[in-house]
Amino acid sequence: EDVDIPSRRVLITGATGLLGRAVFKEFNENNWNAVGCGYRRAQPRFEQINLLDSIAVHDIIHDFQPHVVVHCAAERRPDVVERQPDAASQLNVAASGNLAKEAAGVGAFLIYISTDYVFDGTSPPYKETDVPNPLNLYGKTKLEGEKAVLENNEDAAVLRIPVLYGEVERLEESAVTVMFDKVQFSNKSANMDHWQQRFPTNVKDVAAVCRQLAEKRMLDPSVKGTFHWSGNEQMTKYEMACAIADAFNLPSSHLRPITDSPVVGALRPRNAQLDCSKLEMLGIGQRTPFRAGIKESLWPFLVDKRWRQTVFH
Numbered sequence: 437e438d439v440d441i442p443s444r445r446v447l448i449t450g451a452t453g454l455l456g457r458a459v460f461k462e463f464n465e466n467n468w469n470a471v472g473c474g475y476r477r478a479q480p481r482f483e484q485i486n487l488l489d490s491i492a493v494h495d496i497i498h499d500f501q502p503h504v505v506v507h508c509a510a511e512r513r514p515d516v517v518e519r520q521p522d523a524a525s526q527l528n529v530a531a532s533g534n535l536a537k538e539a540a541g542v543g544a545f546l547i548y549i550s551t552d553y554v555f556d557g558t559s560p561p562y563k564e565t566d567v568p569n570p571l572n573l574y575g576k577t578k579l580e581g582e583k584a585v586l587e588n589n590e591d592a593a594v595l596r597i598p599v600l601y602g603e604v605e606r607l608e609e610s611a612v613t614v615m616f617d618k619v620q621f622s623n624k625s626a627n628m629d630h631w632q633q634r635f636p637t638n639v640k641d642v643a644a645v646c647r648q649l650a651e652k653r654m655l656d657p658s659v660k661g662t663f664h665w666s667g668n669e670q671m672t673k674y675e676m677a678c679a680i681a682d683a684f685n686l687p688s689s690h691l692r693p694i695t696d697s698p699v700v701g702a703l704r705p706r707n708a709q710l711d712c713s714k715l716e717m718l719g720i721g722q723r724t725p726f727r728a729g730i731k732e733s734l735w736p737f738l739v740d741k742r743w744r745q746t747v748f749h
Contacts, residue, residue, distance in 0.1 A: 442469045446650065447502040447544075449487060449535065450509030452477040454609045455549065455639045458602055459506050462643035463650075471500055474509075487531040497538040504650040505539045505546045507532060510581075514553070514574040514702035521573055528577035533584030540589040545653045545660075547646055548585040551578045552598040552635075552666070557705020560633075564596075564662040564714055572702035582662070593649060594662040595642075596710060602639035603733055612636050615677045616734050622690045628674035630693035633707035636676060637667040638729040644722040645715065652718060659718070664710035669726045676726075683731045684738060 446463045450456035451472025460482075463470040471483060473496065478484035485492050487509055497505070510528050511517055517524040532548060539546040553575035554568035570576045582594045601612035608614050618626040645665045653659040671679065674693040681688035698704065715721055 442467045444504075444654070445469045445471070445500060445502045446504040446506065447496070447500055448472045448506045448508060449485075450474065450507070451482045453508060454602055454604060455600055455642060456508040458639035458643040459508055459646055462640070462647050463506075466647055468504075468647070471496075471502070487535065488526055490534050493531075493535060494538055497535075497542055497544070501542055502539075502544045503654070505535065505544050506646050506650075507535055507546060507548045507585075510549065510578070512551070512574070514572050514704070517574040517577060518572070518702050521577075524573070524577050525580070528574075529580045529584050532581040533588045536585040536587075536589035536592055539592070545650060546585065546589055546592040547649060548582065548592060548594050549642075550582050550594050550596040551575060552596055552664075552708035552710050553705060554579045554582070554596065555705055555708040557632075557708040560707045560709035561711040562664070562708065563711045564664055571705055574702060575705075586661075591657070591660050593653070593660050595646065595649070596662065596664050597642055598635045598637050598666045598708065598710060600639050600642065601636055601730065601733055607737055611673075612676055612730070613733060613737075615673065616680060616737055619677050619681045619684075619686055619688070619691070620739050622687045625690045625692055626677075627692050627694050628672075628677050629698060630672045630674035630695050631697050631706065632672060632704050633670050633709065634672065634676070635666045635668065635670060635709060636726055636730075637665070638724040638733075640729075641665070641667070641722045641724055645720055648720040648722075649715075652720060663715050664712050665715055665721065666710040666712055667723055667726065668712075670707075670709070671726070676730075679727055680730055680734065683727045684734070 452474035473483040556569040
């Protein structure tokens with residue numbers, strides 16, 4: 437049997453990660469020929485590529501000839517970036533610039549995934565035209581990555597997004613889902629940040645935005661530059677934890693809101709809310725309500741299976 441392979445080709449970096457898996461799935465299920473690449477966890481599903489190996493990057497781009505490249509791979513843990521600045525800069529900046537150059541070489545539309553942490557969080561909501569001022573090294577490397585991408589490929593797009601959650605392989609994959617054990621094990625009290633304002637965003641929604649942006653671009657070459665996408669429910673980590681408890685009918689009285697600004701780790705912006713009206717005006721967007729999305733993401737990690745009956749029946 438001849439298998440009908442769609443003619444639209446997309447290459448996804450970081451396809452083994454939380455966002456990359458969702459982006460791969462979204463394109464794959466919507467009639468795109470999707471190839472994902474990863475590094476440590478790539479085999480057998482995805483191509484194994486070290487993005488710091490410029491020859492390997494050149495070869496896959498020239499062999500596959502993608503119409504679109506979605507660049508999800510990054511060191512996105514702020515505290516790890518502070519500890520390993522050179523490695524983070526190599527991946528977030530140098531590899532991104534090189535990938536953009538190779539994409540330009542075959543006329544591919546590159547979408548570079550960036551972050552709300554390019555802003556200092558003092559005057560939200562932030563439009564794409566607002567001047568970035570990252571507080572931590574992670575935000576700085578992602579901002580430098582944006583510049584490297586646009587310098588090497590003026591037709592590329594930068595998509596800034598906030599904290600992500602979704603179908604995780606391990607709870608630690610997301611700063612949102614990692615709280616689930618503290619919520620579930622209510623025998624000891626847990627301190628939760630109630631200072632930083634966040635906008636938790638489902639990776640499925642970001643994936644849909646990437647695909648819609650790519651499809652819009654196929655029809656209109658003026659679609660390029662910087663864009664923002666975000667969930668629209670404002671929550672601190674404490675409020676997210678309470679919402680998670682509520683979604684699973686779990687107690688939340690052991691959760692303690694901490695209203696002081698955190699003193700350990702990389703500096704975080706207080707409220708880096710992104711204004712998403714530019715994409716909305718293009719008719720692009722998708723938002724999953726937080727409670728629905730978090731329930732779908734976390735129920736496999738529910739320890740006390742008796743709760744499942746009450747949640748799902």
